[in-house]
Amino acid sequence: MSTLPFPPDDPSPPDAPAGASEADARIERLERRLAREREARKAAEGLLESKSRELYESNQALHALTRDLEQRVAERTAEVQRLMAAERSREEQQRHSQKMEALGLLAGGVAHDFNNLLTVIGGVTQLLQLEPALDPFRDLLDEVVEASRRAGALTAQLLAFSRRRSMEPQLFRAVDAVRDLQHLIRRLLTERIDLRIELEERVHVLMDRGGFDQIMLNLAANARDAMPDGGWFLVRTSSVTLSADVAHTLQIEPGEYLRLEASDCGTGMDGDVVQRAFDPFFTTKPLGKGSGLGLANVYAIVRQAGGHAAIESTLGQGTTVRFLLPAASPGVQLRSRTPVQAQRPQPDRRTVLVVDDEPGVRTVAALSLRKRGFEVLEASSGSQALDISRHPDAAFDVLLSDVRMPGMNGFDLAMTLRAERPSVSLVLMSGYVDDDQLRNRIDAAGIPLIEKPFRPAELAELITRRLTPIRPGTIIGESQ
DSSP: OOOOSSOOOOSSOOOOOHHHHHHHHHHHHHHHHHHHHHHHHHHHHHHHHHHHHHHHHHHHHHHHHHHHHHHHHHHHHHHHHHHHHHHHHHHHHHHHHHHHHHHHHHHHHHHHHHHHHHHHHHHHHHHHTTOGGGGGGHHHHHHHHHHHHHHHHHHHHHHHHTTOSOOOEEEEEHHHHHHHHHHHHHHHHOTTEEEEEEOOSSOEEEEEHHHHHHHHHHHHHHHHHHOTTOEEEEEEEEEEEEOHHHHHHHTSOSEEEEEEEEEEOSSOOOHHHHHHTTSTTOOOSOTTSOOSOHHHHHHHHHHHTTOEEEEEEETTTEEEEEEEEEBOOTTOOOOOOOOOOOOOOOSSOOEEEEEOSOHHHHHHHHHHHHHTTOEEEEESSHHHHHHHHTSTTOOOSEEEEESOOSSSOHHHHHHHHHHHOTTSEEEEEESOOOOHHHHHHHHHTTOOEEESSOOHHHHHHHHHHHTSOOOTTOOOSTTO
């Protein structure tokens, strides 16, 4: 066998270089690392996207919360402003009420003395008118009497706006009252102004009828003065029910009310004038053209009736005055005021005991009664009157006493004499009675009350009527 010179072929490949294997391993490691980094970046991107979405949603929720908070703040701010405005309104109404009360106290404080003076002036002048020797001066005396009457009316207005004048509540339909006044309102407005009336039929009110008439006539007079070139004046009535909240804001009782509106197309008022329109003695009219008590008196009548008054006006466009007056059921029972017809004096002479601490009033009353055939005894106080009454020889038929006197007042004197002398008739007089309880006691006792200033003839007629029994509760003087 021959020996081959070369070795046989080896089927396995030759060994790879050592450097190539390391490179492949490194590449493989890099690829695995790169894959891990891609996965990590992908996870990071997913996390970032998730966090971004959460941040966006949180941002949207924050915006919604901010908007809701801003809305709540705005609503609360508006509520606070409304409450502050309501509080300012209540404070203003309270200040106005306090101002009216202060003026009322002032008016009431001087009313009694002022009416005493007017009683003396008017009474003496009317007694002088009876003297034939003074006929050449009759016109002058008439002027004095008329001036005294106007001064008495001014006092009544002062007492009315201070809510110290006695009012007689009456039940009536507002539509009937307005219709009864139509002809007076038309005459007051003149032909240049068109009167328009829109009335609701069913509403009844319980208040002083004379006060209601005064409201309407004062409003018509103001509308006329606001429309010198003519225009229209609208009176409208309707019914309204006030809730407790609204009534509390207006400082009146909740329930049914008559709403009375009086509108014109006149010159109107600016805001400052509107704020002061109800103030007593405030007027925009020239000196001598107005007392400034018109709307103040209207306001007092409405408030005394338990109602509310307000004014809306625009300069150059007109004015609307609105009132709320308590409605009443037609079935309300009232104490009626019975008119008493004057009777002729009886032929026998009767004696009157006149009691007043004001000498002038006492003198006028005594002279007035003596001229009409009465005997008169005079006393300056309640204690002096009792001394006269308790004298063994004293005899009189009627007591005429002032209500307000130092020491014993007229009502207590009357009650004492009623117990000691039941046959004596009783009559009281006063410039005003500011004590509602005292006035109620006078009414309950059935004692007539004549209000100063009075006419001498009126006083004599009342004394004559008291010599014949009349119904208790009659009030004399207000409607005469």
